[in-house]
Amino acid sequence: MKLIIPTILIATFASALAPLASAQGGPNCPNTIATNIPAKVQSGGPYTHCGLGIQIFGFPITLGGSKCYRYQFIYPAHQECQGATNPGTACINENSLPVGLDVCECSLLGVIGTGISVPRCTCKSGGSAGTVDDAQTITCNAQP
Amino acid sequence: MRWILACVVLAIVALILEQWNASRPQAELQSARVRETEPQRAPRDEGLELAALAAREELAPAAPAADTPEEALDLIALLREVAVAFAGQDAGALQVPLQKIAGQPARCEEVLLLLEKGGLRGDELASAGSVITLGVVVSLYSSPQRPAGADGHAFTVEVLEGLARVEPPEQLDLAQRLIEARVGEHFVLDLTYLPKILELRTRYPEQAELYSSLLVHMAENLAEGRGLEEFRALFLTQGQDPTAVQLSLSALLRTDAASWLPLAEELFANASGNSALRAAITSAIATSAPVELASSALARLAGPSMYDSFAVLGLREGGCEALAARYSELVSSDGNPLARRMLVSGLRNEGEPVLVGIAATDPDPSVRSQALLTSSLARPSGPALLDQLETLHGQRADPAHGISTQHAVLVAGNVLINSGDVERERTRDFLLRIAGDSSESDADRLSALRTLKPWMPAGALDNWQIGGQSVK
Numbered sequence: 320m321k322l323i324i325p326t327i328l329i330a331t332f333a334s335a336l337a338p339l340a341s342a343q344g345g346p347n348c349p350n351t352i353a354t355n356i357p358a359k360v361q362s363g364g365p366y367t368h369c370g371l372g373i374q375i376f377g378f379p380i381t382l383g384g385s386k387c388y389r390y391q392f393i394y395p396a397h398q399e400c401q402g403a404t405n406p407g408t409a410c411i412n413e414n415s416l417p418v419g420l421d422v423c424e425c426s427l428l429g430v431i432g433t434g435i436s437v438p439r440c441t442c443k444s445g446g447s448a449g450t451v452d453d454a455q456t457i458t459c460n461a462q463p
Numbered sequence: 464m465r466w467i468l469a470c471v472v473l474a475i476v477a478l479i480l481e482q483w484n485a486s487r488p489q490a491e492l493q494s495a496r497v498r499e500t501e502p503q504r505a506p507r508d509e510g511l512e513l514a515a516l517a518a519r520e521e522l523a524p525a526a527p528a529a530d531t532p533e534e535a536l537d538l539i540a541l542l543r544e545v546a547v548a549f550a551g552q553d554a555g556a557l558q559v560p561l562q563k564i565a566g567q568p569a570r571c572e573e574v575l576l577l578l579e580k581g582g583l584r585g586d587e588l589a590s591a592g593s594v595i596t597l598g599v600v601v602s603l604y605s606s607p608q609r610p611a612g613a614d615g616h617a618f619t620v621e622v623l624e625g626l627a628r629v630e631p632p633e634q635l636d637l638a639q640r641l642i643e644a645r646v647g648e649h650f651v652l653d654l655t656y657l658p659k660i661l662e663l664r665t666r667y668p669e670q671a672e673l674y675s676s677l678l679v680h681m682a683e684n685l686a687e688g689r690g691l692e693e694f695r696a697l698f699l700t701q702g703q704d705p706t707a708v709q710l711s712l713s714a715l716l717r718t719d720a721a722s723w724l725p726l727a728e729e730l731f732a733n734a735s736g737n738s739a740l741r742a743a744i745t746s747a748i749a750t751s752a753p754v755e756l757a758s759s760a761l762a763r764l765a766g767p768s769m770y771d772s773f774a775v776l777g778l779r780e781g782g783c784e785a786l787a788a789r790y791s792e793l794v795s796s797d798g799n800p801l802a803r804r805m806l807v808s809g810l811r812n813e814g815e816p817v818l819v820g821i822a823a824t825d826p827d828p829s830v831r832s833q834a835l836l837t838s839s840l841a842r843p844s845g846p847a848l849l850d851q852l853e854t855l856h857g858q859r860a861d862p863a864h865g866i867s868t869q870h871a872v873l874v875a876g877n878v879l880i881n882s883g884d885v886e887r888e889r890t891r892d893f894l895l896r897i898a899g900d901s902s903e904s905d906a907d908r909l910s911a912l913r914t915l916k917p918w919m920p921a922g923a924l925d926n927w928q929i930g931g932q933s934v935k
Contacts, residue, residue, distance in 0.1 A: 354736070356768070361742065363771040364778055368643065373554045375561050375599060378608040386639075392771040401736060417873055418770050422841050445841030446877030448774070449808050449833055450870070451767040 348459035352405035353398035356451075362388035369425035369440050387440030393419035397453040408456050415450040538570060539583070542592030549595050564596055568613045571600045575621060578637070579628040594633050597622055598640025606646045619644075619651060620659055623677070627667045638673055642680065650680040654690045657681055661693060664707075675706035682714040691718060698723075705743035712747035720752040724760050731764050738768065745772040750779075758785040758806070762793065765802040777809030786810055790821075800827035807833045811840065819851045828862050831855060832870035839877035849878065849889055856893075868897060868907040876914045891918060898927065905930030 366388040373379075395417070400410035421442035541560040548556035564570050574593045577583050583590045601622060605615035622641065629637055644651040652660075657678070664674040678697075681690060691714070698711035708730070715723040727744050734740040745764060748757050749772040757776050761769065776782045790806040793799060807821055807830055818838035822831045835855075838848055852874050858865030878890045897903055897911040912934040916924055924934050 356738065359738075359742075359768075361771040363775045373557050373561070373599075375558060375565055375603050376608045376610065378603055378606050390771070390774060392774070394768055394770075415869065418767075420770075420840055444880060446839065446880045447836055447873040448770045448840055449767070449804070449836055450829075450873070 348407060349409050350404050350406050350459075351400060351410040351456075352403050352408050353410045353454040353456045354401040354403050356394075356397050356399050358396040359394045361392045361394065362386075362390065363392065364389035367425055387423055387425050389423060390445075391421040391423060391442055392448060393421065394451060395419075397451050398455060399452070400454045405456070407459055409459055410454050410456055412452045413455045414453045416453050417447040418449045418451055420445040420448040538564070538573060538577075539586070539589045542574065542583070542589040542596060543586075545592035545595050546588040547592075549591075560592075561596060561599055565600050565603055566610050568604075568610070568618070571597070571604075571618065572621065574600075575625050578633060579625045581630065584630070590633050591636075594636045594640060597637060598644055601641060601644040601651055602646060605644070605651045615651075616655070619656065623656065623659060623663060626673070627663065627670050634673065638676055641677055652677055652680060654681050657690050657693055661697070671704050672706045675704055675710060678707075678710045682710045691715075698726075703737075703740065705739045708740060709743035709747045712744060713751040716747060716751040720756050724748070724752060724756060728760060728764060741766075742768070742772075745769050746775070749773070749776040754779055754781045754785040755788075758782070758789045762789045762799070762802040762806055765799065765805040767801065767805075769805055770808050773805050773809030774811065777811055783810055783812040787813065787817075794825060797826065800830055803827065803830045804833045808837055810834075810837055813837075815845055815848055819847050822851050822855065822866075826863065828866050828870075832866045832874065835866075835874040836870075836877060839874055839881060841881060843882045844878045844886055846886070846889075848874075849886060849893070852878075853893060856897075868903055869910065872897065872907065872910050872914055875911075879914065879918050887918065891915060898929070905932075909934065 366386045369387050397416050398410075400412065403410075422445040423440050423442035426439065426441045541564055544560040545557060545564075548554075548560070564574065574596055578590065578593045578597070583593060601615075601619050603609055604613040604618050609615060619641075622637070626634065626637055626641070641652060642650075660674050660677050664671045667674070675697075678694075682694060694711040694714045697707050698715060712723065712727055716727070727748060731741055731744045734744070745761060748760050748764075751757075752760065754776065761772060761776060773786065777786055786806045786809045790803055790810070793803050793806070803825065804827070807818070807825075810818060810821075815838050818834045822834035822838075825831050825834065832855075835848060835852055838844065852871060855864075855866040856868065856871040859868055859871070872894065875890045875894050878886055882890070894911040894915045898908045898915070900908070903911075908929045909932060912924055912927055912929070916934055927934050
């Protein structure tokens with residue numbers, strides 16, 4: 320009985336370490352992990368203000384709304400291999416995701432039930448401007 | 464015994480009455496008085512007005528101009544009128560309340576105080592009206608037509624100082640109004656406000672980016688002795704504030720790109736993992752460095768999250784030619800395919816034949832796909848592009864000559880959105896062929912069907928099943 324318990328403990332400890340040693344991956348494992356990149360919308364190109372001109376005490380003033388950029392690039396949330404480290408894993412580029420382009424302009428939108436129209440920057444899809452690579456993290460011993 | 468009982472009952476009644484009086488809100492009484500003077504107001508408005516009144520009472524020592532509740536209500540009603548007239552794009556209706564407020568500088572200060580101290584909280588119309596009013600007043604008071612007693616510089620400084628205490632979303636709106644405030648062609652926030660804005664950036668470090676954004680127009684007209692030194696310091700000391708970096712770097716690149724580009728590239732290299740800062744740097748280069756230098760620098764820094772920067776550079780005068788020249792240099796030396804891809808993404812002013820030619824000849828599949836995406840983006844495509852698309856997709860098994868189905872589907876999606884009926888019909892057939900081709904991956908076949916779906920009659924794709932998944 321005195322021998323059985325230490326034997327079980329050693330076996331348990333060794334079996335717990337075994338996958339770790341394997342996951343460390345040896346000399347070919349880069350020990351990297353994919354980094355999350357949040358989605359973002361980036362505006363570009365010329366812009367206008369969706370507003371109107373008035374005169375106060377004879378002084379002309381343009382009352383604009385917020386900037387309405389001609390183009391909006393929509394980057395999807397994705398993962399990139401930026402060199403972040405993690406023992407036993409590898410970051411690989413797996414797929415690519417489209418970067419959308421919206422083309423925008425000022426237009427008057429009616430507000431339901433009010434009878435008024437509000438100047439708004441409205442955008443419609445112009446299609447895919449390009450792609451970003453989408454990476455993922457795999458365990459080294461799962462590598463082919 | 465009867466007397467004792469009567470006394471107890473009286474005492475209880477007196478206690479109840481006292482409690483009832485105490486619990487009656489003072490506001491209700493005030494509201495009743497207000498109702499007498501303005502019987503036409505809706506019940507919901509009263510709550511808002513009372514909240515505003517309560518806040519205004521707190522402000523009374525700082526705003527002596529309008530002391531009575533009626534005047535406060537009048538001001539709030541005027542602010543609402545401004546918002547409604549602006550929303551309705553009714554210039555005539557807008558002038559009346561704006562003139563009533565702008566004609567009295569003390570009332571304008573009161574508007575700012577109400578906004579700063581939360582006196583308009585919950586009243587969206589009055590809040591929106593106050594932001595519009597302050598923007599107009601900043602312009603008007605800085606003009607020769609300002610009313611007697613108005614001091615444009617002092618009022619603008621007051622608004623700048625109050626901005627830190629205004630709550631979102633009005634804070635950003637007010638900042639935008641200040642940025643855009645003009646007298647003729649001259650922006651109100653000129654270099655005379657630079658020391659004050661830099662001081663406020665330091666005083667409110669948590670609002671530094673907001674105050675940085677106010678520097679945008681003064682950054683456009685710098686010279687030695689006129690703010691350049693301050694912008695140099697801003698760039699060199701505020702390296703973690705993307706807005707400050709973008710504005711100051713833009714200003715510096717406009718004056719001396721050769722000296723500042725190496726520093727910008729060094730900052731970019733050190734900003735690994737800080738995508739906002741990297742975007743600020745590439746945006747400054749794309750908008751402000753001379754196009755030749757900008758195209759070379761962006762090619763060196765090229766990353767897949769820079770489509771906007773390359774597009775902006777491509778839209779500048781001579782930008783497209785500069786990008787094309789860099790592309791030619793790189794492709795002739797088989798240089799960096801990612802840089803080539805991004806350079807091609809900026810060639811939106813090139814004609815279809817040039818981009819189709821790049822798609823036919825570039826040695827890298829991602830650049831070939833990008834050339835077709837750029838050509839088909841937000842403009843109609845012709846038969847030559849579709850011919851090239853089908854040819855390249857036909858060679859998809861050979862990465863040295865073809866393009867992947869995934870990219871071909873994206874190009875086809877662009878053609879469907881932007882092209883005429885003939886090209887759209889041909890693209891529909893192309894996508895249906897992919898969807899029906901069992902040699903394609905399930906993911907690509909489903910992607911083709913999902914791209915097609917908005918362009919097909921309702922229910923036409925309902926029976927399609929790919930890999931156990933429906934496009935329905």
